[in-house]
Amino acid sequence: QLSCLLRMVTLHGIPQDWDTYPQDLLLFLSPSDYAGNCSQFFINVGKANEDVLPREAPQRQQLLLEALECLGISGTQINQTNAEILGWLVCELDGDYIRSSGGILLKDLSQCGSFLPEQEEAIRDVLSSGNTTFGPPSAWSAFTLSELSGLIPVLGPSILQQIPK
16 A cells, blocks of 8 residues: 555656655655755654554565665664664664674664574674673663563573573
């Protein structure tokens, strides 16, 4: 329905008032068609309902690639500002990005519904290193676990055994 709506909306050219349309419509749009800067486009995409596109949908990966290009990210390190702009697109980042960005992505990743095995391994690597704002698992508290609640299913026995009772 959204892709059909997009065709109707763009039938007579690209509108300049995208903010008056449902944000979910942006999931089917290219940032070059957005009447604003690309950072604002991806901030709005981050507010759209990610479940509109299935996890395996090629559009999700395409949006991520366009976002990385828009933000000028050439390596695999994401800073906090870019993570905020990416919104739920951080859930699409592969293990290299998760490892290179260290703990910066952990809070954002904890909002993701599911992970690929490669992402889970990278999250465990980052958390096991202890080089995050949370410190090593042996120093975690109930508050830490609350902050990382979305990542608990990923932790694995080696990390869980280190957490104080």
